[in-house]
Amino acid sequence: MGILDLTFPRNEFKGLDDYEKIINHILKLDVPFTILKFNLNESGIAVKLDVPTEKVSQVTQTLEKAGIKIKRQVIEIDEELCIDCGQCIALCNTGALCFDEDSKLKFCEDKCVGCHLCVDACPRQAIKY
Amino acid sequence: MSDVSKTIEEINQKINDGSVCVVTAEEMIKIVKEKGKKIAANEVDVVTTGTFGAMCGSGAFLNFGHADPPIKMEHLWLNDVHAYHGNAAVDAYIGATRLSNRESDRGEFYGGGHVIEDLVARRIIHLKGTAYATDCYPRTYIETDFTIEDLNQAILCNPRNGYQRYNSATNSTKRTLYTYMGKLLPEFGNATFSGAGELSPLQKDPTCRTIGIGTRIFLGGGTGYVMGEGTQHNPNNDFRTLFLKGNMKEMSSEFLKGAYFTKYGCSLYVGFGIPIPILDEHLAESCARTNEQIMTQVVDYGVPRRTRPKILDVSYADLYSGEIRINGKDVKVSSLSSVRKARQIAGLLKDRIKKGKFYLTNPVATLPDDTEFKPMKVRSEVKFVDSIIKTAVTCNVKDDIKYVANLLLKKNTNHIIVIDEKNKLKGFLTSFDIARGVAKGLNLVKDMMMKKVFTTSPNMTVAEARRIMAHKDVNSLPVIDKNNRVLGIITAEDLLRMSKH
Structure with a gap:
């Protein structure tokens, strides 16, 4: 929900x-x-x-x-925990989550609508809100 | 220029005198593209690879040393995660996928993979052990705290790592699935994949010419070795796997990360890389394979069977583009493995070889090429709905009561499935519904039928279908395909006939 x-x-x-x-x-x-x-x-x-x-x-x-x-209840990425796998990217409908040119996860807060679809997809529990 | 032919000894000599040419797999692709495989084979001595993904087939052997009085632990827990003991007194094996005890205050997100990460991060681990007393091991209970430094040995020992290929996963069903391939949204809402594509070790030497027993590798930030073929090693189908080991005391939590996949469980992200010696042109060529040339298939995890249906063939280049096309729909796809880490590993391994800190090895023996991956032998096969399906008696939404009443008598049945012209499920009628229709003076099927119909699919187990019937208090279930088209029916009478009691 x-x-x-x-x-x-x-x-x-x-x-x-x-x-x-x-x-x-x-x-x-x-x-x-x-x-x-x-x-x-x-x-x-x-x-x-x-x-x-x-x-x-x-x-x-x-x-x-x-x-x-x-x-919006935007998410936060805990960079200490994130391993840049990118599983969250395909779950983001607004493009708020993407890779930068070094394949590092990039989060654009202004694009996040707070749907939280990505939260339980993170294998490192690095996405919080 | 004559054909290139090098030996491991010659390459090691170059590492020793500092003249060795080492490049990463990504750099090799560019070199071969620019100069051709012959010149590349001549110039380049070693290509380094890397991968960083969730590898459930990981674990570690630990030796704690003896307490006084000594104990032969029968059961032991490390940070509330049950470890295996079935060998010598104070050895244990902690498996990556083992979850912590339900009542543990570490919560459900913690498991064996996290214990391994905490160990290599030099964090304190809590140990609890119980035992039956013997004359030589009188102690029955022990509780203590330790770090990796206190252990005699901490050996990462992974019976199945580094798959040559992985399938990509997607989900055709109407509900979100939580799998070891991550979260899969309904109706092809997304797709996931694993592996590092053109950086993957086994993609660069696909027949394992140079990788065998004893091959020295980069493992978890330290040095490791290939112990042999991994479990489920299946060379005939290009599904090779590796059995790896390494000294955890030299490793770093940078390259070993515990993971928890929602509603699936724990795992361990393992970083490893293999140096591929460029002994000849053939290896130069295979080391230059690009994401465009590395193929895999997208399969439907919505079918919970051993063999899941293939949806389409894709290359890693397609997967890395972030979008693939399934049934005319653009589907977002993302990786479970980290390309950034894989690249970092290939780079670190390259540095170590260049600095003379890492030498290449000749395998003691090559990996077997005749093993197969057989399914489990089971005594009694689980029955699926498709084995008991029978033809359904159907009628159209537009039919009238007289027609369906006659149909009931003629076909000697109690269940009629209501469909439209395209054979799609619209409703359901029992003799009771028809009787009620008569009582209420209704004439058309569409006014009498039940519109909320519980259904099953050919791939559902009979046990699950039986559970639905009991739970929803119905005597039959229409069998439908994923487009809602009626394939047949199963009834409670058929299920009764099936059971032996």
Whole structure:
């Protein structure tokens, strides 16, 4: 499962109906999801969703296009533990994990959507969040 | 220029006087490309190789010395990982894949591979041993801490390392698989592979002309030796393996790393490299084999059988490109082995030879070329669904109640599988559903059928199918292929008939 922490900014929405917009955006993708948390606070409508891990990047991209802010739980690579095998690379849908020219693992934090698909694939348990 | 012909002794003489020409396997590819194999064979004396991957067939013999009073340990644990003792009193073998005790506070991610890494990293290891007392070994219990320096011997001893080839793995099923080939996402979501391609030792001397019993190698940062062929050595199918050993006290945790593969277990990443002497043009040629020329196959780990279906042939160049094409879909592929480390090993070995710290060896004997890799001999074969499958009675979603009621009587069955024009599974009907349909005044199959259908596949074991039937409380299971097409049916009556009791 992948946990998405979404906020629909206060200045963007006019009424509570806009909450449906978030849900409608996801419904269009035909992805099963669970609403874990829903509340209204000074920053806007905050929603916590659980979507299938492999769908996180798809959902994230769609919602970001719709102006919804997403708090990413980006990963961290423990370089002491990493052995540069690269098993995580093929599990990353956004290109946040790749090799540099010396075949050393490179992590681009700004590309990470926090799907965590790579975490349990690391044989060295070097990926944390 | 006459044909090149060198001996190991001549090469060692050059190492001794500092005139030896050593290059890594990657450098050799460029040299042969530029100058041709003849000149390359003349100029280059040694090509160094390297690989760094998870090698489950690894372990270590340790000798602890004697306590006072002495003990013949019957069971012993190193950092809560059970080690094997079945030989002389204070020797033990720690295997890389052994997991720590369930109740250990080291957690499930720790195993024999990690103990070996901790040993070579000079970390403190906790030992616990139990025994039955004898007149010569009266002690029954021992608990102590030690480091590798306290041991008499710590010998890395790996019965099966350095596979010549590895398959690449992918997954056709609808669920994520966790395997020794790593995490495989559903519906060909990714693929994984092992080996170091053009840097791999056994790819550079594929018939093991120069690699045999006694060959000196780079192992785990220190020096090691080939003890002979590894288990499952299968030269006829180009699946050679090596049995390696080396003194762990000289090794470094830089090149021996414990690993834990989620829901599979522990292993040990081992770094080793073999120097290939360029005795003639043939060896120059094989040492120049590129990733484009080194082939392997992608197989489907979604089929949990001994022989997994092949999906396609690929080269290591395809695999290193990061993407392969399966059934018209681009599939991301990544390695389980580290190319960076493999390159580092080939470089270190090259330096050691150039500096006169590492000499080449003539094998004492060559590896056997007639062994085969046979499957396990089992007394009773496990039965699979495809052995009891029978033709299913089917109907179409558009059929009406009268037709299916007649079908039940005519075919003398209780189960009808509902399909579409393409033979794809749409639903399931039993006589009960039809009776209920009559009671409710329904007329069409599509309104009466059960849409949620539990299914099986030809490669599922009969035991697993029986478990599904019992668990889901159904009397039959449609057998479908991976495209949801109906192949047949299995029923509880067939299973009953099968069992001897």
